Structure formats: C-alpha cells, structure tokens
Amino acid sequence: MSAGSTETLSPPLFLDRIPRTPEELIAIGAEIMADFIEPQTRITEREVVQKMLELFDNPTAIEAYEREMTRRSGGRDADRWH
Numbered sequence: 709m710s711a712g713s714t715e716t717l718s719p720p721l722f723l724d725r726i727p728r729t730p731e732e733l734i735a736i737g738a739e740i741m742a743d744f745i746e747p748q749t750r751i752t753e754r755e756v757v758q759k760m761l762e763l764f765d766n767p768t769a770i771e772a773y774e775r776e777m778t779r780r781s782g783g784r785d786a787d788r789w790h
Contacts, residue, residue, distance in 0.1 A: 722759045730772040736763055 720726055727733045737760065743749045744756045763769065 720762060722755070722762045727763065727766065727768045729768065733763060733769055733772065 723736065725732075725736070727736055740751075740756060740759045740763070743751050744753075
C-alpha cells in the first residue's frame with residue numbers, strides 16, 4: 709500500500725484526519741502535543757496516548773519507518789537522519 713492510498717483505511721477514532729505522508733505524521737504529532745501543552749485545552753494524558761498510538765499505528769507510519777530502516781542499513785551516512 710502506498711502512503712497516499714486510503715482505500716482500506718478505517719476512519720480515525722481519535723484523530724481528526726488520517727496521515728497520508730511522513731510530513732503529515734510529524735505535523736499531526738506536533739498538533740497533539742501543542743494541544744496537550746496548551747493550558748486552555750482539556751486534553752488528558754490518556755487522550756494524548758490514544759491519539760499518538762493511532763497516529764503511529766497506521767500504514768503511512770509503518771511504511772515511513774520501514775523506509776528509514778532500509779536507508780539506515782544501506783551503508784554510507786546510514787546513521788544520519790535526513
């Protein structure tokens with residue numbers, strides 16, 4: 709399944725959208741943490757954990773992780789994050 713494909717994805721339970729790219733993973737994660745840190749929002753620690761688990765337990769995140777691990781095992785500059 710490619711990162712842009714959503715044919716078999718279920719609607720998110722805790723997130724407001726499904727991440728389709730690695731960049732969206734980071735942006736959504738940052739939004740979750742910003743909501744948690746902001747004193748006026750009433751997001752609980754449990755809600756943060758639920759959202760983060762859903763964020764990183766989806767095909768886009770798994771594909772991004774697998775690509776990064778493949779890149780890291782590829783040789784020169786493998787231990788640098790790009």
